[in-house]
Amino acid sequence: MKIRPINGFIRSVAVFIAGRISGISLCPFGIYTDFPDDPVIVNHEKIHWRQQVEMLVIPFYLWYITEYLIKRLTRNKGDAYRAISFEREAYTRQDAMDYLQTRKPYSWTRYISGPSA
Numbered sequence: 001m002k003i004r005p006i007n008g009f010i011r012s013v014a015v016f017i018a019g020r021i022s023g024i025s026l027c028p029f030g031i032y033t034d035f036p037d038d039p040v041i042v043n044h045e046k047i048h049w050r051q052q053v054e055m056l057v058i059p060f061y062l063w064y065i066t067e068y069l070i071k072r073l074t075r076n077k078g079d080a081y082r083a084i085s086f087e088r089e090a091y092t093r094q095d096a097m098d099y100l101q102t103r104k105p106y107s108w109t110r111y112i113s114g115p116s117a
């Protein structure tokens, strides 16, 4: 996947959902980040890339948005975003640079319930 700078449109949409972003993975187009040299941010986005590939992309976005809207009912924007299972997996594992070498498919499902990361 290509790593590119965040453009204005992507930033506007992401800010609407999450409040602010440091990166976003948009399979199949690429990973967008203002911090391409930050291994933790890039690893976080690569985890999302893997989630998107295994979910065949469109279902990933539908699940992501649905889960966000459900969690938004009882949380503010930032907390709802951090509570999405895809985000919980990525934030929990982003510091493990070898995580994607050992990650089992659909590992994000372990983060659907339970306390927010």
Ligand SMILES: [Zn+2]
Pocket: 044, 048, 086, 087, 090
């Ligand atoms: Zn994320």
